[in-house]
Amino acid sequence: MDGHRIAAPNPQSELLLLAKARNLRKVIKFEMMRLEIWLYGPLAHYAGEAKQKTHAQLFLDLPNAATMRDLVERLRIPLEQKGITFINGDLTDMPGLNADLERELHDGDRIGFFHEKSMWPFQYRNGASASPELMKAMQDRGLLYTTLGDRTTSEKSEQGGSDS
Numbered sequence: 001m002d003g004h005r006i007a008a009p010n011p012q013s014e015l016l017l018l019a020k021a022r023n024l025r026k027v028i029k030f031e032m033m034r035l036e037i038w039l040y041g042p043l044a045h046y047a048g049e050a051k052q053k054t055h056a057q058l059f060l061d062l063p064n065a066a067t068m069r070d071l072v073e074r075l076r077i078p079l080e081q082k083g084i085t086f087i088n089g090d091l092t093d094m095p096g097l098n099a100d101l102e103r104e105l106h107d108g109d110r111i112g113f114f115h116e117k118s119m120w121p122f123q124y125r126n127g128a129s130a131s132p133e134l135m136k137a138m139q140d141r142g143l144l145y146t147t148l149g150d151r152t153t154s155e156k157s158e159q160g161g162s163d164s
Contacts, residue, residue: 030063033107035071041115043082046075062105068092069101071111083116091124092131099137 039047039056047056062070072082085093085100088110092100095116105111114121130138138144 032061033064033066033105033109035060035062035105036108036110037071037075038110038112039075040113040121041118043077043113043115046077064107066105067101068103068105068111071105072101077113081116082113083118084114084120086112086128087131089128090131091128092134094134094138097134097137097141099134100131103131103133 037047037056037058037060039051039058041054044051044054044056047058050056050058060071060074062074068085068087072079079098080096082093082098083095084091087100087103087105092103112121135144
């Protein structure tokens with residue numbers, strides 16, 4: 001499937017219009033990055049013309065140093081619908097945690113969004129590496145239940161034990 005470009009306002013144009021409206025003489029130039037976005041299930045309709053029945057792929061340009069929050073806002077995805085999220089194959093968020101919103105994105109990042117009611121993607125049936133932000137959010141909320149023998153990971157850390 002060929003990727004599509006989202007029909008969304010150009011951030012550079014928006015900033016230049018704002019500068020003109022405020023009668024500013026300084027022109028601000030932003031370096032842009034290109035992201036590859038995949039939207040699955042009901043989230044596909046946020047891709048506009050790029051949507052298919054079950055998914056959408058699109059390419060989106062954002063200013064360098066944009067965060068996941070900037071991307072979600074640009075796509076107009078309500079946070080309560082954002083579920084399992086991957087960046088470059090790493091699990092960065094789970095439904096209701098919003099653990100990756102402050103994560104800075106980089107040129108060439110490939111981001112997959114699943115609806116909050118979607119099941120775990122089959123291609124990750126054997127697990128996926130998780131981002132440090134997600135691990136912290138899960139630990140802070142008491143959702144991390146990794147066990148090693150008869151003690152949890154956090155108990156071993158407190159006792160100076162290793163994971164091996």
